Amino acid sequence: MDRGMVPARRPGRRGCSRGHTRTNRGIRIMHTSWNDVELRNRRILVTGVRGFVGRALARRLVGIGADVHGAARSVEGVPAGVQPVEVDLCDSGSVRRMVDAIDPEFVFHLAARVTARPEPDLVPDMLAHTLSAGVHLMSVLTGRPNLRRLVLVSSAEAACENEPPASPYAAAKRSLEQFAAMFRAAFELPVVTLRPTMVYGPGQPRDKLLPTIVDALRHGEPIRLGSPHRTCDMLHVDDLARALCAACRPGIDGRVYAIGSGETTPLGDAARRLAAHSGLAIDVGDDGPSGRRGERDLVVDIEPARRDLDWAPQWTLDAGLHSLATACESIDAPAAEPTRGAGPTRADRLRARILDLVSEYHGASFGESARAFQPGKSIVSVSGKKFDASEMRRLVDASLDFWLTAGRYAERFELDFARRMGVRHALLCNSGSSANLLAVTALTSELLGDRRLKPGDEVITAAAGFPTTVNPILQNRLVPVFVDVEMGTYNASAARVAEAIGPRTRAIILAHTLGNPFDLDGIRAIARKHDLFLIEDNCDAVGSTYRGRPTGSFGDLATASFYPAHHITMGEGGCVLTDNTKLKMAVESLRDWGRACWCAPGVDDTCGKRFQWQLGDMPRGYDHKYTYSHIGYNLKLTDMQAAVGVAQLEKLDLFTVARRANWRLLRNRLARHASSLILPIREDGSEPSWFGFPITVREDADYSRLELVQFLESRKIVTRLLFGGNLIRQPAYRDAVYRVAGPLANTDRIMRQTFWIGVHPGLREDMLGYVADSFDAFMAERARARRRAS
Incomplete structure (x- = not known):
């Protein structure tokens, strides 16, 4: 891998590594890292999903295979694979309705107004959108039986408990941590708090420090860092996303962890290295010894996170700066991952046209006229696919991806x-x-x-x-x-x-x-x-x-x-x-x-x-x-x-209703013949979605299974035996090693006398009525034969 970078993943794909431990016998697999396994298929809510960190986290969760819901004031630009939820987090009623609807198992609260400017006019905004919104969410989540973890994102700036907060943002985050501690102590809210340091990486807003350096370099503008000698722990956004997932592991409720790279770098040095990765050289000036009022060096201890979360940063600073510089250079290129709200490309328009043509084709080829039933001529099948244009559209849509x-x-x-x-x-x-x-x-x-x-x-x-x-x-x-x-x-x-x-x-x-x-x-x-x-x-x-x-x-x-x-x-x-x-x-x-x-x-x-x-x-x-x-x-x-399966699964409930209705119709119509037929019985406590309608000809019937089956087949009613019958009588098992527990009398009887007919959702009432009429006709003929014989 070039420059120590973690390679980009294809959008929507999953993947991780199965862990191992050494044994004397060689390889033995052990449990993988918790976050890569346990979050798959889980209902997850991410607030602030449109933000820089929110998007990185969402990509990781979608890649893992989680059921991700993203809360935002507007659903425009929500990452692909995330189910958008439009909500005002400052409105407790709106928050409650959202949580009731999703019933999340894991919640990541990232939403906040992020700015370190120490300006008094920011105080009301921070109170509403950072502190109050977080408190509303914690209040609504309290007592939820399915909630396993709330991961609260704070800031390293909130960690200096012995000094006053340096900005309204730091004050709001520190206060939010106090509320989280209260909710944990008083109401047992399963909350864990992370304090990330300075986060950077591809996709970072252009008004943040490092992207502004790249823009200034491009336009030949002076770079002003305020305090280039100030040191910061710089954390790549992908490392933070991994830490957020790791914070979902059990047994750490109520804890607070610093998340950083573990190394500090003067801002001036970071700027020079970023310029070098952009192919340029700069002279970083110094606007004064202290920069903004209240600025301090950010040095954090990440050892507790290493120990408890089994997490460690993977991005070196140079690898991360290179990824940022590369992303900034290609900022005008088409996005690899389309987002909601982006204008359609020519390929998008062609795809839509193709899919519309598929719908037209379905109507022309599989319309109702092609399925008209003609008794005695049309086949009444035991099974068959039932589909509409949606299956064909999905099939073609997948083929256009050419991901084989x-x-x-x-x-x-x-x-x-x-x-x-x-x-x-x-x-x-x-x-x-x-x-x-x-x-x-x-x-x-x-x-x-x-x-x-x-x-x-x-x-x-x-x-x-x-x-x-x-x-x-x-x-x-x-x-x-x-x-x-x-x-x-x-x-x-x-x-x-x-x-x-x-x-x-x-x-x-x-x-x-x-x-x-x-x-x-x-x-x-x-x-x-x-x-x-x-x-x-x-x-x-x-x-x-x-x-x-x-x-x-x-x-x-x-x-x-x-x-x-x-x-x-x-x-x-x-x-x-x-x-x-x-x-x-x-x-x-x-x-x-x-x-x-x-x-x-x-x-x-x-x-x-x-x-x-x-x-x-x-x-x-x-x-x-x-x-x-x-x-x-x-x-x-x-x-x-x-x-095709995705489209079919959307119809499963309708298919199940149809199968049960078709089974009941046959059961009611054939009940009159129960003296010579054993009709199916459902198990106690069950509601079957019947695959077929099994029938056994009774031992004392004056006709055989073969005679009944041949009669039905002659009327285009397809029948099937109960698969292999007694499998140990099949040639394939002649030399197999097996044990038989008790006599197989009923199994042998099934092999001689049982068959089944269809109840699939492609069968309509007129078809099943014809099937029942055919049984009536067969029984009437047998009755006439008995009378003639007597």
């Missing part, structure tokens, strides 16, 4: 899907089958220590189902233990799972069959009692709930599929869900070649320690981007797929 691997849409989907499912981490991959592979393989990771699964350990699963629920067990040299299921629900009961536990049983993986949740209360209780991992195969159940909570949020891990047959689609695609940070790290590593570093493609050194590791027997400084901690795969998906 996972990018901004993938990050947005992971954030939105995790929030929708009620979990902390959502990790996209290329299929639901890959998601199952990653989930099971993650249980073998050394990250789990003694709890990790080893070859020969057992995993309980249902014998009736889809093969890629079971295959990862065998692929990891584990032993599947097959249990039977119940007729009607087609799920394994808690009693059957409990009876299957043996001395080497370590985990349970069960699918919510056709969207019908299994007994999560009972199965979870068994898993807790016996210290077993639980994986929910939620591929057929996205949108289902159990006791009012989404399926996929109960297990140690859960999986989802976005194949076109499923509840929402990306064409191909899958996802692993978890609340467990270690499992998340293992899944992400396994998905991304097994590497230890998780910098995004095209991004390097976001941890700032790329060449500083000494790991196992590897040479010191070996590129961490090519350090591997798991035997992994490449199971990523493209941003174009994720773009």
Whole structure:
């Protein structure tokens, strides 16, 4: 890297480094730095988001993958990736409404009037916009059950408690610190205060000291520093952004930390070095021994921050000054990251025109006339994608970025899907089958220590189902233990799972069959009692709930599929869900070649320690981007797929309502045939988002499944069997090592007599009415045959 600089990151990308500790066996991963993991997917409020520091912090939080809300008096110019909130922080009612709406878990309060001028006319302004606004915010945040941390940004100028404040700004900040201490002591507000020194860097307002030096150099104007011999601790804005995130770690409530570079530099020397980085030389004059009234050298102790926050500055002064000089030189160039309020470019206008044409194309190609239903001629499918112009627009929009691997849409989907499912981490991959592979393989990771699964350990699963629920067990040299299921629900009961536990049983993986949740209360209780991992195969159940909570949020891990047959689609695609940070790290590593570093493609050194590791027997400084901690795969998906998923996820609630309504229509219409058909039963406490409508022909029926299925297929009603049926009867498992717990009578019965038909949201009432009429016609024909036979 040139001049010791941290490289710029692509907007919207995430990345950091998985940490390590040395062991006798080589590499073992340990917990990453807290801020890089725990803030992802969290609801975060940043006040002053349009300011210099606010923008730098927002970029970092968006890159981490946080759900960032930015408060400002105007939403113009809010950084990309931030959800803008227009608010007057001086109005306590407005502040309360904002906080009620966002319910933030972490708050960074940066908003203030920033000026060190010691002028009396600034006092009312500082009182209102710095002190009162901060007090309003602390008052509203007090007692919020979901608030984990308020990070208050003060100033090093507020630190001189034995001397009077040098300016209205310093006085307001010192007073705000006192209020924060009171709120912490009296009301247990989880607040931490940071006192940064002189902050500088790219994007700094042009009226601040260092940018004015560059402007003066450009125009041949004299440079007046007031007191060039005054020393300052100069802090790069990116180092401050990292410190702000580090201040969210637990266990430090009520503390105050100085944040600086740890080195002091005379202002005159800094000006000369900045000029040198701008390709010029200057003679810094001296306007007097003291400069402005009340000015003092700023020297701070950053050791407490190093110790408690595990933070240290990464930017040297020369590297930082070079970055500032370079940014100032390119101030008139187009911004790499577009902001709200910027005028559209020609490319923007062309993109908008292309997307409008996509909408027109959708209307012409997929309009209602193309979907007109003709009974007996049109196919009634078991599944199928349902979409409108928004999916096509998002797909084309992503393609125009020409970012061919996972990018901004993938990050947005992971954030939105995790929030929708009620979990902390959502990790996209290329299929639901890959998601199952990653989930099971993650249980073998050394990250789990003694709890990790080893070859020969057992995993309980249902014998009736889809093969890629079971295959990862065998692929990891584990032993599947097959249990039977119940007729009607087609799920394994808690009693059957409990009876299957043996001395080497370590985990349970069960699918919510056709969207019908299994007994999560009972199965979870068994898993807790016996210290077993639980994986929910939620591929057929996205949108289902159990006791009012989404399926996929109960297990140690859960999986989802976005194949076109499923509840929402990306064409191909899958996802692993978890609340467990270690499992998340293992899944992400396994998905991304097994590497230890998780910098995004095209991004390097976001941890700032790329060449500083000494790991196992590897040479010191070996590129961490090519350090591997798991035997992994490449199971990523493209941003174009994720773009379709973003549009689909917005429709999930509507799709779920349609699936439930279609299921009820069939259930009511087919109830008259219950004497010869076993109709589906939902588990107690569940609200399934049905993937299909399972039907079993009763043993005493005078017709077979084959006869009924062939009749329906002849009327263009598509049917499917319950996937692999009894999997141990499939040729692929002939030589597999497994254990069977109890008889599989119902599983065999399913293989002989069960099938299912569709309830997907693309089916309308006239289509389902035709399906029900077809069952009526078949039963009427059977009745006539019985009468003829008698």
